[in-house]
Amino acid sequence: MRKSIRIPAHIIVLSLCSSNVSFAQQETMGTPLTPPAQTPAVVEAAARNIAHTIIGRKSAFDASHDPQDDPHGYFGAHSDKIAIFALAAATDPQRAQTVDYVPKYIAAAETARTDKEVSASSKAPGTTSVVDKPGIPYLLGLAIDSGAVTKSVTNSTLNLSTSPYALVASVQGDTAETYQRFSDFTRIGIAAAFNIQNSQDPLASVQRKNLSELSVKVRLFGDHSPRSPSAQRAFAKTVLPALQTKADTLTRALADLLRRGEGVRVVASFSANANSKINDYLDSTSYDGSHAEQDLEKLIISAVQTDIYGHLDSFELTSADQARLSVFLTQYKASTDEYDEAAKRFDIFVKELQQKPTLTLAYFQERTQGSSEYSVAKLMFEKKPASFMQIDANGSASFYNRPDPTKNQQTFRDVTLAIGFQQNLGRSPFAMSTADQSRISLTLSGNYERLPENRHVAGKKADLAVANLKLEVPLAGGVSFPISVSYANATELIKESEVRGSFGITFDLDKLRSLVLAH
Amino acid sequence: MKQTDTGHYDVGAGEKVTITIQAHQVAEDLAVSLDGNALQPTGQNPAVYSFNAASGLPAQFIDIACHFSSSDPDSAFYQFSIRGSQGGGDFNASSIRKQDSDWEAVLQFTLP
Numbered sequence: 363m364r365k366s367i368r369i370p371a372h373i374i375v376l377s378l379c380s381s382n383v384s385f386a387q388q389e390t391m392g393t394p395l396t397p398p399a400q401t402p403a404v405v406e407a408a409a410r411n412i413a414h415t416i417i418g419r420k421s422a423f424d425a426s427h428d429p430q431d432d433p434h435g436y437f438g439a440h441s442d443k444i445a446i447f448a449l450a451a452a453t454d455p456q457r458a459q460t461v462d463y464v465p466k467y468i469a470a471a472e473t474a475r476t477d478k479e480v481s482a483s484s485k486a487p488g489t490t491s492v493v494d495k496p497g498i499p500y501l502l503g504l505a506i507d508s509g510a511v512t513k514s515v516t517n518s519t520l521n522l523s524t525s526p527y528a529l530v531a532s533v534q535g536d537t538a539e540t541y542q543r544f545s546d547f548t549r550i551g552i553a554a555a556f557n558i559q560n561s562q563d564p565l566a567s568v569q570r571k572n573l574s575e576l577s578v579k580v581r582l583f584g585d586h587s588p589r590s591p592s593a594q595r596a597f598a599k600t601v602l603p604a605l606q607t608k609a610d611t612l613t614r615a616l617a618d619l620l621r622r623g624e625g626v627r628v629v630a631s632f633s634a635n636a637n638s639k640i641n642d643y644l645d646s647t648s649y650d651g652s653h654a655e656q657d658l659e660k661l662i663i664s665a666v667q668t669d670i671y672g673h674l675d676s677f678e679l680t681s682a683d684q685a686r687l688s689v690f691l692t693q694y695k696a697s698t699d700e701y702d703e704a705a706k707r708f709d710i711f712v713k714e715l716q717q718k719p720t721l722t723l724a725y726f727q728e729r730t731q732g733s734s735e736y737s738v739a740k741l742m743f744e745k746k747p748a749s750f751m752q753i754d755a756n757g758s759a760s761f762y763n764r765p766d767p768t769k770n771q772q773t774f775r776d777v778t779l780a781i782g783f784q785q786n787l788g789r790s791p792f793a794m795s796t797a798d799q800s801r802i803s804l805t806l807s808g809n810y811e812r813l814p815e816n817r818h819v820a821g822k823k824a825d826l827a828v829a830n831l832k833l834e835v836p837l838a839g840g841v842s843f844p845i846s847v848s849y850a851n852a853t854e855l856i857k858e859s860e861v862r863g864s865f866g867i868t869f870d871l872d873k874l875r876s877l878v879l880a881h
Numbered sequence: 882m883k884q885t886d887t888g889h890y891d892v893g894a895g896e897k898v899t900i901t902i903q904a905h906q907v908a909e910d911l912a913v914s915l916d917g918n919a920l921q922p923t924g925q926n927p928a929v930y931s932f933n934a935a936s937g938l939p940a941q942f943i944d945i946a947c948h949f950s951s952s953d954p955d956s957a958f959y960q961f962s963i964r965g966s967q968g969g970g971d972f973n974a975s976s977i978r979k980q981d982s983d984w985e986a987v988l989q990f991t992l993p
Binding site for chain 2: 411412414415418419422429430431432435436437438439440441442443463464468469471535536537538539541542587588589593594597601602605606608609610611612613614616617618620621626629630633634637705708709712713716
């Protein structure tokens with residue numbers, strides 16, 4: 363008894379396409395495509411994705427008027443992609459359900475934006491930490507976002523910081539070109555702290571008489587940023603091949619399939635019509651941000667139904683073309699999965715790079731009311747071992763600018779050594795939102811200071827030591843509860859040991875804002 | 882060259898198309914593809930890509946796939962501009978921001 367197995371023609375074509383075998387294919391008209399009874403999930407996801415971006419851009423553009431935020435015309439550079447996905451989903455609905463329109467890594471990036479930990483400044487008055495961290499306004503994170511100078515207010519202190527790179531970037535733009543030419547300028551950070559006289563107008567306190575500290579920091583170790591040469595080598599090796607494959611997969615499908623029949627004209631018409639409607643909607647007087655995303659999503663889906671699914675015959679897709687669309691979905695999924703993995707590996711590399719030890723040389727000029735001005739030269743080391751606590755170590759020497767002999771002062775003021783260990787203890791149980799990833803931290807630090815002017819002075823000690831244990835528990839919404847205990851064998855003024863406990867509530871307005879925006 | 886919208890351009894046969902991509906607050910972490918094949922940059926900082934519009938093809942497709950690491954600032958973005966050798970000027974061809982929900986843009990170049 364002889365059995366025969368029938369293999370559908372499109373499966374044969376599919377397997378040949380998948381293995382990239384070149385052959386003379388008989389291009390026959392396949393079963394005519396019909397519009398899906400329901401909008402495919404991948405098309406809905408695409409419409410939702412595009413609508414979300416356009417509305418996000420509109421909000422930003424209304425505030426900034428920066429060209430990169432302009433939502434008008436955004437659709438034009440995304441219409442071909444949604445068109446090819448619409449065709450593929452009509453051809454192979456089941457396979458289309460397995461494909462992400464946007465890689466998971468990119469979708470997750472949006473969530474992560476609201477998860478960033480925003481730590482309170484270690485320079486806040488009343489801080490119980492005895493170790494300075496080498497946090498130069500290390501450009502990328504601080505100064506550039508706000509332009510040439512970064513401003514922050516902590517309690518009654520106004521902090522202004524900048525760097526030579528921030529100044530250059532504020533004029534030339536913080537582009538790859540600027541960074542390539544001036545990245546060494548990121549090594550230097552300059553900051554000034556002023557006592558605020560008028561809390562309603564902190565900037566009015568920027569006067570010499572209110573200057574409490576001036577600092578210049580120079581990063582001695584190399585560039586550990588995502589733009590550093592080592593990060594770029596890792597990107598080229600890790601992410602670029604996957605990113606290229608994803609891009610090639612998309613343009614191959616576009617070139618193979620939209621050039622058919624009237625495909626180019628149909629898609630151009632779809633793009634122009636939808637773009638025009640989107641722009642009209644964005645500029646209409648009845649625009650309402652509360653349901654704009656949903657409105658735009660419907661508008662885009664309607665455009666796909668009318669201008670793509672309403673003209674399926676115009677694409678003149680053969681059975682081989684339909685098989686290619688299935689192959690496209692398979693290959694696109696494979697390429698996005700590969701990209702997701704590569705992007706995660708690169709993130710890990712960059713994080714490890716950023717946790718490499720940093721060594722910073724700093725100069726401070728301290729001005730405190732009632733005492734002589736002095737300058738401090740400090741060497742600061744920070745290391746964040748992957749599986750151990752963060753270590754900060756400082757060594758410094760200070761010098762009076764104009765020593766006062768009546769106070770037993772000489773040019774040399776003091777020498778100080780400090781070390782601190784910080785351990786994260788996991789996510790705060792008080793965090794109300796999943797977007798809030800604030801962590802409890804425990805810090806143990808110690809400080810030794812040799813202050814010669816106290817020698818042979820009754821009631822004072824020349825050797826001063828402080829030990830401190832601090833627990834900081836983030837509460838909900840950018841509020842945290844620090845509690846600390848410190849022991850000092852003496853202070854600069856009194857030769858008596860003391861044990862001091864302190865606690866309080868700190869507010870991080872930036873973090874509060876980011877959490878509000880996340881909802 | 883004539884711009885229909887930010888993703889669609891009419892070009893002349895053999896016209897040299899130049900795409901300039903300016904990376905802001907991010908390295909040039911991107912890949913560009915033309916009709917299924919990698920398009921190599923002809924310049925860096927800023928990244929420049931060019932090709933000649935092929936006669937005999939109704940359209941050619943460029944995909945600009947950008948990447949942002951989780952450590953790049955949220956305000957990072959890539960800005961694209963396009964120029965054709967047969968005139969028409971420089972065209973602003975959209976941008977990709979880290980805050981966008983998709984990090985690739987497709988450009989179509991059509992022979993009328």
